[in-house]
Amino acid sequence: MAGPSRTRTGFRRLAAVGSLAVGPRTVTAVSDPSSDRAAADRCPGLLRPFIADDGALVRLRLPGGRVTTSVLREVVRLAAEHGAPVVQLTSRGNLQLRALPDPLPSSFVEGVEATGLLPSASHERVRNVLAAPLARDLDGLVAEFDAALCADPGLARLPGRFLFALSDASGSVLAERWDVAYQRLTPTTGFLYAGEHRREVAPADAVAAMVDIARQFVQSAPVGAWNIRDLPDARITDLWRLRAVPTNESPRTEGREVAISRSGGPRSAPPLRPGVVGSDVVAGVPLGMLDADHVDALADAAASVVLTPWRSVVVRDGATHVGSLRAAGLVTEPDGAWARLSACVGAPSCRRTTVRTLDLARSASAAIGSDAGATTRDVHVVGCERRCGTGPSDTVLVAPPTVATVVEAMTHLQNATAEPADRGEP
Numbered sequence: 001m002a003g004p005s006r007t008r009t010g011f012r013r014l015a016a017v018g019s020l021a022v023g024p025r026t027v028t029a030v031s032d033p034s035s036d037r038a039a040a041d042r043c044p045g046l047l048r049p050f051i052a053d054d055g056a057l058v059r060l061r062l063p064g065g066r067v068t069t070s071v072l073r074e075v076v077r078l079a080a081e082h083g084a085p086v087v088q089l090t091s092r093g094n095l096q097l098r099a100l101p102d103p104l105p106s107s108f109v110e111g112v113e114a115t116g117l118l119p120s121a122s123h124e125r126v127r128n129v130l131a132a133p134l135a136r137d138l139d140g141l142v143a144e145f146d147a148a149l150c151a152d153p154g155l156a157r158l159p160g161r162f163l164f165a166l167s168d169a170s171g172s173v174l175a176e177r178w179d180v181a182y183q184r185l186t187p188t189t190g191f192l193y194a195g196e197h198r199r200e201v202a203p204a205d206a207v208a209a210m211v212d213i214a215r216q217f218v219q220s221a222p223v224g225a226w227n228i229r230d231l232p233d234a235r236i237t238d239l240w241r242l243r244a245v246p247t248n249e250s251p252r253t254e255g256r257e258v259a260i261s262r263s264g265g266p267r268s269a270p271p272l273r274p275g276v277v278g279s280d281v282v283a284g285v286p287l288g289m290l291d292a293d294h295v296d297a298l299a300d301a302a303a304s305v306v307l308t309p310w311r312s313v314v315v316r317d318g319a320t321h322v323g324s325l326r327a328a329g330l331v332t333e334p335d336g337a338w339a340r341l342s343a344c345v346g347a348p349s350c351r352r353t354t355v356r357t358l359d360l361a362r363s364a365s366a367a368i369g370s371d372a373g374a375t376t377r378d379v380h381v382v383g384c385e386r387r388c389g390t391g392p393s394d395t396v397l398v399a400p401p402t403v404a405t406v407v408e409a410m411t412h413l414q415n416a417t418a419e420p421a422d423r424g425e426p
């Protein structure tokens with residue numbers, strides 16, 4: 001089993017907080033992404049980097065995870081030129097570059113802008129959109145929704161933590177903690193979800209309906225509310241009532257909103273596991289750290305790929321490239337250490353812990369070796385109770401004391417909590 005021992009993660013240590021002008025825009029650094037719900041929304045972006053202990057950190061949004069391999073290649077090149085030579089995959093299917101200089105060099109900012117990943121400076125941090133990775137027929141809906149989001153000036157005020165999800169009948173990504181979701185069931189039918197309410201909305205009306213809910217949230221949510229789940233029930237009902245959801249001529253779009261129980265929510269699917277799915281390949285990225293060798297292999301296999309929220313990449317029609325993807329260090333089997341083990345960035349990059357989570361994970365993977373059958377559960381190692389990057393199927397180990405603790409959690413059924421406390425994006 002290939003592992004990330006070959007992955008370079010020597011993040012440099014830098015420390016400074018400030019702001020600077022880059023070209024016509026202002027790049028403002030923030031000091032802490034914060035789990036304090038009363039604090040201002042500090043989700044990072046290219047134009048507002050976060051200053052971690054290893055330097056400036058930039059997050060790039062990829063709605064639906066859809067991206068060309070040529071863009072990925074350029075992003076990894078920029079990362080290697082200016083900071084850590086790996087790009088992190090986040091739990092929202094976004095990209096994160098770290099150990100960058102503070103202030104960011106203008107050549108770096110302009111290089112990222114040239115990739116096309118920043119279509120709207122005002123909306124860069126609100127383009128948080130998950131979409132079922134295997135659903136090719138959602139590509140158009142993703143692009144249409146992203147364009148509509150960026151076209152509404154008021155939606156630039158959405159919190160950076162507000163999450164949209166688009167799925168099909170499979171229910172893929174609907175197990176994530178979205179605020180507004182749309183599930184297309186057939187070419188003419190589907191459901192819109194917000195909080196614990198749903199309404200039948202035709203696919204042709206889905207974009208307008210999702211934008212409308214988001215607009216109502218911006219206009220009516222109290223200060224400090226970052227997600228729909230932060231609102232009292234009466235406010236959530238108001239989201240639907242303040243304005244009628246647009247409809248087309250189909251009577252199917254005129255359904256009223258109904259309250260749903262937890263069991264009455266959208267049917268959701270578990271995270272995709274690495275392996276071949278039809279003509280596609282789900283390629284796991286060890287520790288979610290994509291490097292140049294990975295991207296070269298992806299580019300040899302496909303012109304475009306889909307980043308998932310589960311530290312993996314869907315290579316469309318890549319089934320015949322499994323061998324080369326595996327040789328590049330990607331994971332193409334559903335079991336084994338790197339198919340089931342992940343970690344937050346931990347120390348020394350994150351100031352919230354002294355636990356070197358990545359080292360713990362690497363050592364645990366080495367201890368398990370190539371015995372794929374030994375692993376029985378998905379384990380996510382984190383350095384503190386913020387539990388960044390926790391997935392819905394993860395058993396979470398908070399600051400585990402030893403490598404043996406991690407190995408035991410992966411290979412035996414032991415008591416460990418799987419309930420995320422916060423789930424920051426990385």
Ligand code: SF4
Pocket residue numbers: 344345346347350351352353382383384385386387388424426
């Ligand atoms: S979970 Fe990990 S990355 Fe997140 S704040 Fe804690 S130590 Fe840092």
